[in-house]
Amino acid sequence: MSQQTTGRPGWFEAHLPILGWGRRYQTSWLSRDMVAGLTLWGLVVPEGMAYAGIAGLPPEAGLYTAMGGLIAYAVFGSSRQLVVVGTSATAALLAGTVVALKxxxxxxxxxYAAALVLLVGVLFVLAGLAKLGFIAQFLSRPVMEGFVLxxxxxxxxxxxxxxxGVEKGEGNVPRKLWHVVTQLDEANWWSFAVxxxxxxxxxxxxxxxxxxxxxxVVLAGGILLSAVLDLSGNHGVEVVGTLPSGLPSPGIPQxxxxxxxxLVPxxxxxxxxxxxxxxxxxxxxxxxxxxxxxxxxxxxxxxxxNLSSGSLGGLVAGGSMSSSAVNDGAKARSQVSGLSAAIFVVLTxxxxxxxxxxxxxxVLAALIIHAVSHLMRVTSLVKVRRLAPAEFWMGILAFAGVLLIDVLxxxxxxxxxxLLLVIYRSSRSSVTALGRLPGSEDLYTAMVRNPDAVPLDGVLIIRTDEPVYYANAVSNRDAVRDLVRxxxxxxxxxxxxxxxxxxxDFTTLEILTELLDWLEGRNIEVHLVATHSDLVAIAKRAGLIHLGGRVxxxxxLTDVIAQLKRNPPAETSAADS
Structure with missing residues (x-):
């Protein structure tokens, strides 16, 4: 059941959501939130250590991220169930970026890693202050599917x-894979079995x-088996080793x-x-x-x-899909579950x-491989290929870039x-010719989608389904010319x-002027439906409406059709120009 609120939240409550949900918190939720927090702890501890391995940092860095991320998001976040900890995708991006700096x-x-995390945090804050919440729409989902795969x-x-249990290879994915294959005769099969x-x-x-x-369970089982059999001493299995105890001291890297x-890009x-x-x-x-x-x-x-995680020497903190799903599945009602998990992480x-x-x-490698297996959504790309081939190939391009070059x-x-997809889509023509629906006097629809629509003799009614601007003005102009011809x-x-x-915009005004000149050269009368007053004002200032006295x-649209019926234009057979 969602909480009902009245009125708009104050400034402090809007920017510190914990003040809002904390005031409305019900004690009956506490037991569920605590259980959800304990469940979360069982997930974020092994995953955090694994993601630290992906990022090329010591295992404790993942725990620092969980501690800082869970507490900070509980105070500032507006979601009740989202869990903000380290993620596999951002850990890999961090590693790819830092390794490139050699x-x-x-x-x-x-x-370098801490500086990158802090920089990400600063950029997040600046974007929030500038109210750039729409930027999530920038990345095409199919392209991201290819990249994440x-x-x-x-x-x-x-x-x-x-x-x-072999040495680490260098280079892109095929080279790393081939390196492992060529080293199999030196593999530690105890390590592989575990x-x-x-x-x-x-x-x-x-x-x-x-x-x-x-x-x-796997983490505990691996530790127990390793300790009982002394896998490191008796069989040469690599182990994590001693981790530092105690809370880290916040700091800014030099x-x-x-x-x-x-690091900015x-x-x-x-x-x-x-x-x-x-x-x-x-x-x-x-x-x-x-x-x-x-x-x-x-x-x-x-x-x-991220500012919290970076100051503690942690990873990039992000919204974890798997942890959030576990939190929600455990019936978490608020961010008290996140705070509870953070307390358990601190005790750890x-x-x-x-x-x-x-x-x-x-075992850490197994945890990492299992975690990223959930990101291998091949079926999503198959669906994209069927519904949007252009986006599919863009996704494959990103996929190949990661595998054949590197993450960054x-x-x-x-x-x-x-960006190319945005440019491609926005540069395409959005011109549609309209015709009258049979049996109606003033209902017009796109003839390309409705074959029953009837065009008016000698009259070409054009609707633009998308705004015309500098990137698509030429393609729209050419589409109008093609329809006239x-x-x-x-x-x-x-x-x-x-x-x-x-x-x-200025470029569009120039291209529209060219189009009106072209139409006037063919003795074609031009009418404009004044849908928006601002548009008419701009057109008047630019001289488009008064150009040649024929606009x-x-x-x-009904008024235009009625005017044409009263005063039909003279027929013309002007040559193409």
């Missing part, structure tokens, strides 16, 4: 060396019972300004990917439970989460890190592919009905 040692790598395969292949058993358990346990915290500027890309994923999950949960989220507040909340950092000393790296380059390709009997009058047009303005 850090000289682990300390420099960690500094490539990213999942990239991450999975990158974990095979840990699974087989890893493959963990991977099998991760897939099987949810089928036995969805209530089982599969990740936590990074050159030149490095920061180098990647940070923007990570922001777009992370925000798109988080807003999609938050929106879905909000629709399910009957409340609204604020896209601009979500930017601020994700900014706060303070008291439980020594037990991870014997955790096999192969794949992200750039995905962003450029999305192909219409039989010859056109004596053109009627423009720009229903979606509110203004005109007539009427308030509605």
């Amino acid at each position: 850090p000289e040692d682990a300390e420099t790598y960690a500094a 490539g990213l999942a395969i990239f991450v999975a292949v990158g974990q095979l060396n840990k699974l087989f 890893g493959i058993a963990a991977l099998a358990a991760l897939f099987i346990l949810p089928r036995i019972s969805k209530a089982l915290p599969g990740g936590l 990074v050159d300004a030149g490095v920061l500027w180098t 990647a940070a923007i890309g990570i922001l777009l990917v992370s925000y798109s994923e988080a807003l999609g999950v938050a929106g879905s949960l909000a629709n399910k439970h009957g409340y609204d989220i604020d896209p601009n507040q979500e930017l601020l909340a994700l900014g706060a989460a 950092i303070l008291f439980l890190t020594p037990i991870f000393k014997d955790l096999p790296e192969a 380059e794949g992200l750039v390709i995905a962003m450029l592919a999305s 192909s219409t039989v009997p010859p056109v004596t009058t053109v009627v423009f009905d720009p229903q979606t047009q509110h203004d005109l 007539h303005v009427a308030p509605t």
Whole structure:
């Protein structure tokens, strides 16, 4: 049941949503939220450590991210069920970005990673203050499907060396895969047995019972088996080793300004990917439970989460689809579940890190491979191929970029592919010829979609279904010319009905002037349906309406048709020009 509110929230409540839902919190929700928090802890601890491995950071970095992200989002977020922690996609993007800078040692790598996370946080906050909540629409979903599929395969292949206990390969995905294949004669089969058993358990346990915290069970089982059999000492299985205990001290990494500027493009890309994923999950949960989220507040909340995570040496924090689904499935009613999970994570950092000393790296690899397997949505791309071939090939381009080049380059390709799709769609003609519906006097529809529509002899009625601007003005002009040339009997009058047009940019004004000159040269009378007063005012200032004395303005299409019936234009047979 959703909470009902009256009136608009005040400034503090709008920007600190915890003040709103905290005031309305019902004590009957507490038991469910606490259980959901404990369930979340069982998921985010193993996943956080695994995602830290993807990012090339020590396992505790994932725990720091969970702690900072859960607390910050609970204070600033507008979703009741969204869980903001490390994610596989952003962890891979972080690693791809930092590796490209070629850090000289682990300390420099960690500094670059923290700087990137903090930069992402700053950009999130700036975007929120500027109310840029619409930017999630920038990335095409099919393009992102291709990119994420490539990213999942990239991450999975990158974990095979840990699974087989061989040295890590370099280069793109095919080269890394080939490196593992050529090293199989040196594989540690104890490591492989432990890893493959963990991977099998991760897939099987949810089928036995969805209530089982599969990740936590596998994590505990791997540690216990490793400690009992001394897998590291007796069989050479790589283990995590000692993790630092105690809470981390917040700080800002010392990074050159030149490095920061180098990180900006990647940070923007990570922001777009992370925000798109988080807003999609938050929106879905909000629709399910009957409340609204604020896209601009979500930017601020994700900014706060990343500033918190970055200052602690964590990963990029984003809205986790899997963790949010678990949280919702555990009947969480508010962000108290997230705060509860954060408390359990803090207790883990303070008291439980020594037990991870014997955790096999192969088990962490299994956790990572299992996590990214949920991102391998091949069926989504198959559906796109059937419904939107152009977007499918753009998605394949992003997919190939990740696999054959690298993650960062794949992200750039995905962003450029999305931009190309926007340009391609907006540059296409939106001109439609209208005809009168049979049996009506003033109902007109697109003739291309309704074969029964009847054109008016000598009159070409044109509607633009999308706004005309500099990117599509030429294609719309050419489409009008083609319609004039192909219409039989010859056109004596053109009627423009720009229903979606509110203004005109300079380039469009010039191209419309060219079109009116061309129509006047053919002795074709021009009428304009004055749908929007602002459009008419701009056209008058530009001299379009008074051009040659042959452009007539009427308030509605019905008025134009009535005027033409009273004063039909003379027929013309002007030559094409």
